[in-house]
Amino acid sequence: MTATELPPKLAAIRDDFLELEEPDRLLLLLEFADELPALPPRYAEHPDLLERVVECQSPVFMFVEVDDDSAVHLHATAPRESPTTRGFASILAQGLDGLSTQEVLDVPDDYPNTIGLTKAVSPLRIRGMTAMLARTKRRLREGAA
């Protein structure tokens, strides 16, 4: 798959980041973090959310759904104190929303490295987003309900 075949929303997000200078890219990531919607009420009491992981960097909880029209929806939550994680989750939640399972599986695994954030947040941290994308795909392969 070439870059031009990226789903339109993911491509638009990438282009928005690449148009900015490095320091402003962080501010755009902050906008995404601010925009991460609250979990739908049906997940609010989910038992996974009550798990506390000792010394956990950023407990992110993700729920992947495929609706009756075969469209994928990603819901995620992370603490206010972990805005980078919230920003990553928000990018994926917006960028993947409404795609088919196959379209999500076809998103290049290195998409997080292509949106111009690697230097601004550091290569180690961008791995957090790569891991989230991989988790989303794994859930879909395992058959998200």
Place this chain on the structure above:
Amino acid sequence: MSVDLDPAPKFTAYAHPERLVSTEWLQAHLGTPGLMVVESDEDVLLYETGHIPGAVKIDWHTDLNDPVERDFVDGAAFAAMLGAKGIARDTTVVIYGDKSNWWAAYALWVFTLFGHDDVRLLDGGREKWVAEERDLTRDKPVVTPATYPVVERNDSPIRAFREDVLAHFGNPLIDVRSTEEYTGERTHMPAYPEEGALRGGHIPSAASVPWARAAAPDATFRSRTELDAIYRDEAGLSDGDDVIAYCRIGERSSHTWFVLTHLLGFDGVRNYDGSWTEWGNAVHVPIAMGREPGTAPQPR
């Protein structure tokens, strides 16, 4: 030109009370000429969500680490970075951050490698400031660039390399990682990205004292009495000891380095920042598994 010290009674019990300020002191001193406030967090974006008015950000990945070699920035890069943030050599720097000042202590330790004289931590860090509902702002501070001299790092007094650890056997080592990392059940913290250590366990003879034991629930440092009980009575340190502390990449052990050096007054404490991501991958170094420290090998 040093800004006055915080006379808080809690601090007077520590060996170097001049290394701490309270949230009340900082609030009252914001805007004082010669004072710069620095936020240093694990999360690169946390500062942008709202910071102490006037504070600048220093990030451990993007500002303090060399982008190519596994090392800290050199004197020229450090000088350029601080100068751009309005910090001069005689500026009083107060650092605060998330996670009980874990990364703030790391930044303070790096400032110390460069011999910056007056650098302090905000006791309780970002958590306490936020819990007390003190002001945060998203406004970028107006910074007047300063000229910071190019000073070469002086690593040897407070930084240990692998060969220093091998030569240190017989002297106290403190492993500040979680118990699971110490015993070898894990090579990294739960839910953290795997940073790649091929072997699990600890450096033989190292005492296990997880770093967070030095922090109270409100993220402030525990009292002198409590810290003495942990590090002297339990871990067996005594005056005059040369100590090396380590963790996974040297950040958590900076917190312990601060506690041992500035709060308890040990003079010969070094942070082995190569830590487990180096030791657990190194060829021909001894490793102990399980809960027992194990015996110290012959120094070499």
